Amino acid sequence: MGRVSTTDPQSRPHHTDQQGEPVSDNAVDRLIARSNALGSDPRNTNFAGGNTSAKGERPDPVTGRPVEVLWVKGSGGDLGTLTEDGLAVLRLDRLRALVDVYPGEEREDEMVAAFDHCLFGKGGAAPSIDTAMHGLVDAPHVDHLHPDSGIALATAADGEALTRECFGDRVVWVPWRRPGFQLGLDISAIAKANPNAIGAILGGHGITAWGSTSEESEANSLEIIRAAERFIAERGRPDPFGPLLPGHEALPETERRERAAALAPVIRGLASTDHPQVGRFTDTDVVLDFLARTEHPRLAALGTSCPDHFLRTKVRPLVLDLPADAPLERVTERLRELHEEYRARYRAYYERYATPDSPAIRGADPAIVLVPxxxxxxxxxxxxxxxVAGEFYVNAINVMRGAEAVSSYRPIEESEKFRIEYWALEEAKLARLPEPKPLATRVALVTGAASGIGKAIATRLAAEGACVVIADLDADKAAEAAAEIGNSDVAVGVACDVSDADAVARALGEACLAFGGVDLVVNNAGLSISKPLLETTERDWDLQHDVMAKGSFLVSREAARIMIAQDMGGDIVYIASKNAVFAGPNNIAYSAVKADQAHQVRLLAAELGGHGIRVNGVNPDGVVRGSGIFAGGWGAQRAKVYGVEEEELGRFYAQRTILGREVLPEHVANAVFALTAGDLSHTTGLHVPVDGGVAAAFLR
Incomplete structure (x- = not known):
């Protein structure tokens, strides 16, 4: 039997012999171990960059005779986290037979489809464009990587001579060629012509190494990478980016991050002109030092070189040409001017190289914006x-530093970049991506979200594709709740006292630094003290109004500033209460403040509609199970008012409703999702009851 897949998700794909008994997977296990080891160190390759392979024998499932197969990392995977499911498995005899029918570089794209006819068994990943490199090189194990040091030599103006100086005859130079079948033929021919070589520097691109064992291939890859690092360090000049540029030094950290938070929504709005985008801010020393040097405008204009880099960063970044301490208003004005220029240049770039068969332009906005x-x-x-786009641009800065240290940086031609950026194969890869979730690209901040209703709302929004900021008075609990929802690409926790204007501004600023801005805000933070009028103190009244009335106002005001700066519209949702319209006993402060919140919805809907910002509310009945408010004493107080046991309060609320159903946190979350997911795009100023049907709370 050949390679088989199982439908049991707990089972690992395996290989069997002619009698159906498992055989050793040492070749695969060693390949996975090598891939993970190489991919886990950013000095060796970037995220999702490069590929590795191994060759070995497996019994043909039809004849039972052994055939030589190739295991190679498939399209789209990441070496650092590669598993067997991420490998493509091909018959080497059929793959190598493609050499005889290869129609030439002009029909290169046809070869990727031909790889499908070489597959061995079912399942596995789709073969990548680099499959030929691994199959045609006559070595049992091959690594193709994108280390900064290797690309630095590959993009140096005299890279071929530097490669010879650095490695002698152990590493050969392969001139630039677009990834594909012809590149595989080139490397194979050069490897045969240089039997002492352990690998190659691929002009403008990266490195390839090979070995007779998995361990030898890994050692050869590391030898090339580390030797290039030492060569650049020992031979290179100390200031490859030139002297400091006056006025462009890094601002002090606090001032820097405050300015970044203020600029983030503006820049995100510009970068989202064609398609909504999520943002990420980076102020590492690598970035700040590059932007502080005299050569950064020239080098940034040259763009990146490695295909993995510019596919994610575009051919070049947008660079602000003002000093670090320029007035914020002037910076914003200049960014808008530069953005228009960038779009015009990108459209001109597309029109210069596009052919009738080229995919349509995908958007003219920058993926990287640099602010000295x-x-x-x-x-x-x-x-x-x-x-990842930011990480790749950091890789590109390191590449430029290395190339400028030993020579001068010379990336591949712009026309070649276009051929790859608008490659039919790249377009096909994009077409295979799953449909985005309803809230994809949206950034949501939910107050009081470390528990109860707020946590349920945040969890639902994240599940529907939003990036979520958990804002809560308790920073530790906010961080814990965020970690439960997902990693920092999905959710982050921030401390926020909603009654403190400065704390609110800081929390919204953190959201901008984490995700670029804010599109959806849920005013959920609250507390309740249930007392009759004569027992309600000034402190009771002030505390509830500070948190809910004033707090909602402060959060909405700061969110509106950000949304207006982004110019992308937005949603503000208030979690009010049926008590906003229902007059219940012994609840003066809470019900009054909920009525305040309810009218804020109407007022802000009327005021912010011109900016495309919709403001709506949700009016739940008492949510007992999972509620932080009820657990904090409110439940006992309300149970006493109604003369029931506290544990029966949820059932009591349910039996007095038309539907006879208890309201849970997730029901409130469902309403928030319905209001913000897009189907109610023309609805603002609405309050949605989530109360099981309380006739006395019907809106009139």
């Missing part, structure tokens, strides 16, 4: 994509 003294803003369709 402040840092880098990167953008993508989700936070992970935005983060």
């Amino acid at each position: 003294g402040v840092g880098m803003f990167s953008f993508g369709k989700d936070t992970k994509t935005a983060r």
